[in-house]
Amino acid sequence: MPINQSKSKILLNKVPQVTIFFWIIKVLCTTVGETFADFLNFNLGFGLSFTTIIMGIAFFIALFFQFRATKYVPSIYWITVVLISVFGTLVTDNLTDGMGVPLELSTAVFSVLLGLTFLFWYLSEKTLSIHSIYTRKREAFYWLTILFTFALGTAVGDLYSEQLGLGYLNTGIIVVIIIAIIYIAYKFFKLNGILAFWIAYILTRPLGASLGDYLSQTKVNGGLGLGTTITSVIFLIAILGIIVFLAVSKIDISTKRETTNTEQTNGSKKNVFIQTIVVLCVFLIVGIGGYTWRSNNLALETNVSQATLSGQLSDFVKIENDMFNDVSSNNFISAKNKANELEHQWDTSEPKLR
Structure with missing residues (x-):
């Protein structure tokens, strides 16, 4: 690759470097997505449909400025993430509460849509790395993927924490354990980095939602009772503080390097394919098995x-x-x-x- 072209790709990459700050602000954004949607819907009385329209318009305005930017801009990027987290949450809530779609069906549908998005993205671009978002097509695939991860994470989180009665705290703890296992597999057992990243990215959605619900919901509902207003304000201030820090320090820009090699060997592609199939099978077995086990226990618990x-x-x-x-x-x-x-x-x- 010519030097000038390489520099151009680095400058035009629209996604931040994956650091500890990336994951912290990601969890904060998903928490706000859960609590702020409830704040507008219940506390301000906007209703589910009107709240969805407002946040949908706000999200697409932010996305417009994100696409117009020629490089990663912390404020624009993370505002877009916050708004897509709220909008993705509301998409699932509308299906569940507004249209009566079962959470099991929402989980299955969004899983398929996310899988198809990954498939078409890879077939088109030969990579799923977020370090290579320097074309409009890749950016479109990226944000569509993010939307489906938030919608899927909302469905999975609500399914296990509320419908199956695990509670917000227990659901959050389970998600943390799974993320820790993925990290260990990546660090010590050569799990593909891109695969590990996207698994963790998807799981941070139910983690953030469980954290938000645990803090905001009443004690009767299994939370701490802080309310959606206080919880949303606390996390929005924290997000703003980190965005300002990133904008000033440029820590997620200056350390960024183009690390993706799209010309993988057949052996490498085969290894990643096998890892992906194994991970999908494990999640299907654990997810369906856990759902069946918990449902049977709930039936037995009926007084x-x-x-x-x-x-x-x-x-x-x-x-x-x-x-x-x-x-x-x-x-x-x-x-x-x-x-x-x-x-x-x-x-x-x-x-x-x-």
């Missing part, structure tokens, strides 16, 4: 006193009556909180009711 349908609905009836009393007394804040509690309890009890 004798709630053996009938009316018995299982009694808690929801009580919450609805409390909401009605709050509305009648103009206590709308309490009514909104109970509506949020009702949604959470319904999601948690769905497998038993089914």
Whole structure:
């Protein structure tokens, strides 16, 4: 590769260097994606559809400026990530809450869409490395991939933390353990770096969402009760602080180098292909096996006193009556909180009711 061309690719690369700051701000962005969407939807009363429209417009405006930029600009890039995290969350929430699409189906559909995006990206560009985002086509593939990772991560996180009743904290701990295993496999067992990166990137979505829900949700719902407002403000300030630091220090620009070699040997391609198949099989076995095991346990946990349908609905009836009393007394804040509690309890009890 000519020297001038190499320098051009380095200058035009639109994605930051993967450092510890990259992963910290990524988790913060995914946390905000969960809490800020709930803040607009519930606290400000915008509703799911209107919130989606607002955040969709904001995301596409940010994406427009991101595409216009000729190099990586921390402020533009990370604002786009924050907005796509909110928008991706809302896409799944609309399917689940607005259209009644089961989380199992959403997980399967977004998994297929993400897989197809990776496939077409690789067939077109012969690489999935984020260190080679220096053409419009690759950037389009990149942001489409990011959107599907957020939508998929939301579906998987909600499925296990809420519907299967694992809780936000337990779900977050499980995700951290899986990410640690992936890191060990990359560091000591020669797992392909690009494959390891994308697995970790996908998993940080349910990690950030679990963290956001754990901090913001009420103690009744298994959280710490900080609320979406406080949680969103804390993490937005943290994101802003890191963006300013990156813009001033340029630590994720000055250390960046073009590391991708698209002309891989047949042996290398075969090795990566085998690793990808093995990883997919492991996730399918663990994911489906864990889902089946947890669903069976939930069925066994049904109390004798709630053996009938009316018995299982009694808690929801009580919450609805409390909401009605709050509305009648103009206590709308309490009514909104109970509506949020009702949604959470319904999601948690769905497998038993089914």
